[in-house]
Amino acid sequence: MQKIISNFLLISNAVSNVICSLILGQRFHHDDPEFRGILDLMSRGLEICINSPAVLINIFPLLYYLPFGAFRELRRVERDITVFLKKIIGSHSNTLDPNNPRDLTDMYLMEMLAQQAAGEQDSSFTEDYLFYIIGDLFIAGTDTTTNSVLWVLLYLALYPDIQDQVQAEIDRVVDRRRPPSLTDRGSLPFTEATIMEVQRLTAVVPLSIPHMASETTVFRGFTIPKGTVIMPNLYSVHRDPSVWDDPDAFNPTRFLDGEGKLLRRESFIPFGIGRRVCMGEQLAKMELFLTVSGLLQACTFRLPDGAPAPSLHGRFGLTLAPCPFALCVSARCEDSFSPNAFS
Numbered sequence: 088m089q090k091i092i093s094n095f096l097l098i099s100n101a102v103s104n105v106i107c108s109l110i111l112g113q114r115f116h117h118d119d120p121e122f123r124g125i126l127d128l129m130s131r132g133l134e135i136c137i138n139s140p141a142v143l144i145n146i147f148p149l150l151y152y153l154p155f156g157a158f159r160e161l162r163r164v165e166r167d168i169t170v171f172l173k174k175i176i177g178s179h180s181n182t183l184d185p186n187n188p189r190d191l192t193d194m195y196l197m198e199m200l201a202q203q204a205a206g207e208q209d210s211s212f213t214e215d216y217l218f219y220i221i222g223d224l225f226i227a228g229t230d231t232t233t234n235s236v237l238w239v240l241l242y243l244a245l246y247p248d249i250q251d252q253v254q255a256e257i258d259r260v261v262d263r264r265r266p267p268s269l270t271d272r273g274s275l276p277f278t279e280a281t282i283m284e285v286q287r288l289t290a291v292v293p294l295s296i297p298h299m300a301s302e303t304t305v306f307r308g309f310t311i312p313k314g315t316v317i318m319p320n321l322y323s324v325h326r327d328p329s330v331w332d333d334p335d336a337f338n339p340t341r342f343l344d345g346e347g348k349l350l351r352r353e354s355f356i357p358f359g360i361g362r363r364v365c366m367g368e369q370l371a372k373m374e375l376f377l378t379v380s381g382l383l384q385a386c387t388f389r390l391p392d393g394a395p396a397p398s399l400h401g402r403f404g405l406t407l408a409p410c411p412f413a414l415c416v417s418a419r420c421e422d423s424f425s426p427n428a429f430s
């Protein structure tokens with residue numbers, strides 16, 4: 088069976104459900120309109136914040152209140168997300184059973200209540216903070232991982248010989264009788280190297296997250312005054328010709344040594360670096376490995392016959408998303424995951 092697919096909502100739903108399970112103790116059905124609506128809002132919110140005139144709010148905060156265009160849309164997105172998250176926090180608060188915490192929200196509420204009971208005056212554990220933490224984890228953990236998976240599928244459709252090698256490795260190590268698990272990760276270096284090479288080329292969070300110099304600092308002869316906003320350019324690090332041979336080429340073997348073992352390259356920093364490195368790095372790597380290896384075990388992804396090669400430039404929000412593309416998905420064996428699941 089094969090099918091042409093241009094709608095990959097199944098992937099963002101699955102990725103977001105990992106965060107929902109951890110934070111909210113629940114998964115949402117893929118058809119749930121409220122869930123779908125909130126994912127769209129988050130994605131749109133990020134795009135407006137980075138890639139519209141609303142970015143100027145960072146410099147002129149009063150622009151936030153303008154009653155038109157991106158400014159008004161941003162306020163609406165923010166309001167709708169707030170209503171959704173506050174409703175969930177409220178229902179957790181009402182049904183909290185300290186003997187049976189269900190998720191991170193329950194654990195947080197229990198700590199908050201414990202600190203209140205102890206008379207803690209300056210506690211940072213408040214429902215307002217919880218709201219921001221949940222929002223941060225949703226925003227940081229959904230689009231990043233979803234877009235990484237989409238880029239992998241797109242690159243593998245453009246490079247079918249590499250896709251064949253990934254599938255051959257999965258077939259050799261895992262077989263097709265069971266889905267890949269995390270214990271297989273160390274035995275699938277080519278699959279891992281392929282994911283890393285896509286992460287290198289696409290740098291899904293290309294400008295990382297802005298930081299601010301807490302002190303005046305001299306770095307390589309440049310004085311950086313206290314308060315300067317710094318935006319690390321991870322994209323340029325990943326394409327630096329002084330570090331990477333032929334940096335624009337898609338070549339997973341650059342992450343493998345002569346014996347086919349995985350190489351750690353210090354200039355490979357898709358999750359940032361240092362004290363504020365991505366908090367979800369380990370989770371994201373697990374999700375990427377399980378999703379990509381599971382999908383490639385079950386299906387083959389090709390460009391539809393006669394379709395022009397999709398652009399590899401991407402759409403820039405906080406994350407770099409691939410431009411819309413279509414793939415022809417075919418099942419690799421009768422009883423495997425059906426391409427119909429993507430509809």
Ligand code: HEM
Binds near residue numbers: 232368
């Ligand atoms: C492929 C997926 C992901 C990529 C490429 C990615 C990348 C990044 C990058 C570049 C940063 C900025 C690091 C810095 O400031 O130096 C960051 C921060 C962060 N990420 Fe991720 N991320 C991913 C997935 C996730 C997931 C799944 C979660 C949550 C469960 C998450 C949570 C966070 C948080 C909370 C921060 C802020 C950390 C801080 O400021 O201390 N990320 N991420």
